[in-house]
Amino acid sequence: MTDAAFFSAREFIRREGRLLERRLFACLFEGADPSGVVDALRGYQNPDGGFAHGLEPDKLCPASLPIDVEMALQALADAGITDEQMVQRACDWLQSVAARDGAVALASPVIEQYPRAEHWSEWTYTPGLNPTAGLAGRLHRLGVEHPWLTTATAWCWSALEAGLPEDAHALAEALVFLEHVPDRARAEALASGVGECLPKLSLYRADPDDPGYGITPLHLAPTPDSRWRRLFADDLIEGHLERLRRDQQPDGGWAITWQPPSSASTLAFRGIETLRALQVLTAYGS
Numbered sequence: 001m002t003d004a005a006f007f008s009a010r011e012f013i014r015r016e017g018r019l020l021e022r023r024l025f026a027c028l029f030e031g032a033d034p035s036g037v038v039d040a041l042r043g044y045q046n047p048d049g050g051f052a053h054g055l056e057p058d059k060l061c062p063a064s065l066p067i068d069v070e071m072a073l074q075a076l077a078d079a080g081i082t083d084e085q086m087v088q089r090a091c092d093w094l095q096s097v098a099a100r101d102g103a104v105a106l107a108s109p110v111i112e113q114y115p116r117a118e119h120w121s122e123w124t125y126t127p128g129l130n131p132t133a134g135l136a137g138r139l140h141r142l143g144v145e146h147p148w149l150t151t152a153t154a155w156c157w158s159a160l161e162a163g164l165p166e167d168a169h170a171l172a173e174a175l176v177f178l179e180h181v182p183d184r185a186r187a188e189a190l191a192s193g194v195g196e197c198l199p200k201l202s203l204y205r206a207d208p209d210d211p212g213y214g215i216t217p218l219h220l221a222p223t224p225d226s227r228w229r230r231l232f233a234d235d236l237i238e239g240h241l242e243r244l245r246r247d248q249q250p251d252g253g254w255a256i257t258w259q260p261p262s263s264a265s266t267l268a269f270r271g272i273e274t275l276r277a278l279q280v281l282t283a284y285g286s
Contacts, residue, residue, distance in 0.1 A: 020044075041076070041086065055068040061110060069135060082142045105131075130169050135152065137178070160177075168201040168203040169215060245286065
């Protein structure tokens with residue numbers, strides 16, 4: 001990535017990004033105190049401990065949702081910081097809405113009362129690996145201990161040992177879990193089957209020239225030292241890096257390939273995707 005491309009992306013985030021992405025950028029690229037990321041997240045946390053208010057911008061709902069908790073945990077992990085009270089409250093909330101076995105859904109029917117993207121519908125109300133495995137994996141990454149995490153981890157093991165998911169989003173969540181869960185021997189036993197399941201996944205985009213929506217190798221291996229980097233040939237990774245560089249828009253940001261519920265949500269997602277692109281390209285020295 002050229003200096004000019006980086007500076008153009010930086011200006012896009014400064015100009016169009018939400019406070020959270022601006023704080024994350026400052027932390028990741030300018031040496032700012034990561035506590036600023038925690039401060040930015042506080043406005044999204046409800047009194048019940050969950051996160052809401054469009055933290056994940058495809059649904060602009062004030063009620064707490066697991067997907068918004070996951071976005072908060074990812075921001076903390078990116079910043080390399082945690083806030084025990086914030087995270088414990090979020091886990092308490094997850095425990096309060098989880099099924100008896102510990103699994104949670106992405107969302108709930110409450111989103112139907114608020115602006116939301118068309119694809120956020122009934123399928124998001126069913127508990128599953130997406131997001132339970134991603135939540136559990138991020139909590140393990142942050143070194144959190146909580147009764148819900150213990151229950152959810154047991155559920156994830158049971159679900160994954162029954163078979164790896166056939167959807168790329170669910171597999172991405174499972175890979176976060178397998179990368180960070182403490183039982184490494186058990187995780188490695190499951191990891192051995194990941195490579196052969198990739199071509200069968202729905203919404204997996206292996207071809208760098210495919211313009212459609214999907215999960216790419218760079219979503220699964222966002223850094224060269226990722227546990228999952230070895231699944232992909234060097235030329236495939238380079239092809240996706242080249243595509244990522246090429247996709248930068250004249251305004252400095254990256255576009256998205258789906259339709260959010262509002263222009264504000266579109267800008268929010270563009271800020272999220274621009275920050276992600278910068279993280280990936282700089283991690284790969286590209």
